[in-house]
Amino acid sequence: MSFNRRDVLQRSVALGAALGLPGxxxxxxxxxxxxxxxxxxxxxxxxxxxxxxxxxxxxxxxxxxxxxxxxxxxxxxxxxxxxxxxxxxxxxxxxxxxxxxxxxxxxxxxxxxxxxxxxxxxxxxxxxxxxxxxxxxxxxxxxxxxxxxERDPVDVDADWLWVLTDQRLDRTGRLVESFGDLHDSAHAGRIGNVVFINGSLDQDFKAQPFTRIRLRLVAATSARMFALRFVSARAWLWALDGHPVAVQALSEPLTLAPGQRADVVLEVPASGEALRIQDMFYGDRGYELASIKAQGPSRKQVQAAPKALPDNPLPSIGAPRQAAVQLTLQGGAMSREATREALWLINGKAMKSEGGHGHMPALFSLPAGQSLDLHLQNQTMWHHPLHFHGVWLRQKTGDQWGPVRDTVLLQPREKTTVRLFADQPGHWMVHCHVLSHQAHGMMGHFEVT
Ligand SMILES: [Cu+2]
CATH class of the missing domain: 2.60.40.420 (Cupredoxins -  blue copper proteins)
Incomplete structure (x- = not known):
């Protein structure tokens, strides 16, 4: 790119400056x-x-x-x-x-x-x-x-929102408008070459030493995934996809796929130091996404981890009463199942357009107030963040059910089980949130009766 990130600090934290943006x-x-x-x-x-x-x-x-x-x-x-x-x-x-x-x-x-x-x-x-x-x-x-x-204020010094997007720009800063590109669609999707935070490339922030920031991260990219490392900071995971989790110190990079969100609590380091946020998802092509410089009067450091957020009022729904359902993801470049017209498939079928479910039977159905286990199998060589409308889910890890989410990331060739919980009747979409995978067939619908 022929332009550089501005090295000007543009934002300061104040308690009143909720979300850091004029919303x-x-x-x-x-x-x-x-x-x-x-x-x-x-x-x-x-x-x-x-x-x-x-x-x-x-x-x-x-x-x-x-x-x-x-x-x-x-x-x-x-x-x-x-x-x-x-x-x-x-x-x-x-x-x-x-x-x-x-x-x-x-x-x-x-x-x-x-x-x-x-x-x-x-x-x-x-x-x-x-x-x-x-x-x-x-x-x-x-x-x-x-x-x-939340109905009552939660215990942090500041509330920041970072909407992460990317764009594919040419050397002169013009948008490359190849949105339907078949090569992108058959591989990892349209990944941009410039990453924005809240639509800006000013990614040097500042905050008072030892303040605690609630950082709301939204992966609003079309295809780009993130694995965020918070260097030289104490950081805790607070919520995933909007829902509180048991508070845990972040030691591994935090993975965020398109559609997913995370709330983390960051503790700003001592005066003069900087908290760096690196994206490690693409290995060799790791880069620094942002830095937060500790500046201004220091607060007293608090030792204890933050308290968990209050639970959301999800209805209590028990174990499934019907047999588990299998969803198999197929397709992509060089796969036997993929064709030009149906590049990506769920259970052997590609849904052609977002209004085009009429010709397709529902993938499965379940009654409102019940749960259903889905065995998900990714037979492809690509990542697929699978988003379910109208329900919430927990992914099985070992014999435990993980946190409440709405979008589950499947690794290449991964097999996993998720439990869906339904409480609103209707026909709902399920689709990959790599948007060109979705456009080329990786979507379907299910019914809550
Ligand atoms: Cu996908």
Missing amino acids: LALAEDWLTLRAAPAALKILPIDKPVEALWAYNNRYPGPPLTVRQGSEMRVRLHNDLPQDTTVHWHGIRVPNAMDGVPGMTQAAVAPGQQFEYRFTVPDAGTFWYHPHVNTYEQVGRGLAGALVVQ
């Missing part, structure tokens, strides 16, 4: 999300990046902040040259609010509007994005965070 707080009124083409100055050069699509002319979309248990009312205006919708990733919404065209609502045509209205039951870090031509719409910039704050 839109929802009150009684309707909030507007206007999806439209945009040219935005997101690089440290004079020229804007053209050919982006953005909500409210911002890349990423405005962070929406709402209190747990309150009602969201969002009016989507479609000023794009094609249909769109909004999907509220990880939020337990009624089926009609899930944003899947032809399945839960009609696609919103150019010039039209749609009103989303639902209550947010769970606190945590979530996000929103379209579910029509998702590989292109998210790829061009349509994605934003949805932060649901």
Whole structure:
């Protein structure tokens, strides 16, 4: 790239500067999300990046902040040259609010509007994005965070939000618009060459020594995965995909695949030192994502680990009453099952378009209020973060069930078991969140009766 990261510090932490971004707080009124083409100055050069699509002319979309248990009312205006919708990733919404065209609502045509209205039951870090031509719409910039704050304040000094995205840019800073590229689609997806935090390349932060920061991480990339290492800092994992976990010190890199979120608590080091955040996912191509420099008056260091976040009010659902179901993922370059028309498959079938489930039977069904075990087998050579709408899941490790999630990352050739918990009836999507895998068939649907 012909431009460099600015080495200017641009943000300081203050208790009041919640989330570090001027978000839109929802009150009684309707909030507007206007999806439209945009040219935005997101690089440290004079020229804007053209050919982006953005909500409210911002890349990423405005962070929406709402209190747990309150009602969201969002009016989507479609000023794009094609249909769109909004999907509220990880939020337990009624089926009609899930944003899947032809399945839960009609696609919103150019010039039209749609009103989303639902209550947010769970606190945590979530996000929103379209579910029509998702590989292109998210790829061009349509994605934003949805932060649901706990009913009572939690014990941290600052609350930061980092929405991670990437873009593929040429040497002059122009967007490479090869969104449907078959080679990308048959391999690891469209991985960008520039990584943004909150739409910016200013990735040097500062904070007061020994403050504790809640860092909300959202992987809103089309394909890029992260394995984040927090160097020279005490760091604890606090939540995954919005839901609290048993607090644990982070010793291994934290893996985040597209669609996934994590809340971590970072302790800023002593004055003059810096906390470095490195991404190790692609091995040799590791890089420093960000640094947080300790600066300003020091706080007194607290020894104890942070207390766990309060549990979300998930209904209590027991062990499955029906036999486990097998889902096999196949396809990709050089696989025997893949064809040009059906590059990626679930149980031998490729779903051709996001509204195209009509010709396909449901992969499985389960009654509301029950659980179901899925044996997942990734027969491919690629990673697939599998996202389930409308339910929550736990992955089996040994004989334990892991934390509550909505997106499970399958390693190449991995076999694993997840338990789904259903409480909202309807037809729901399941798909890979590597968006060009999804576009080329790795999606399907299931029914909660
Ligand atoms: Cu995939």
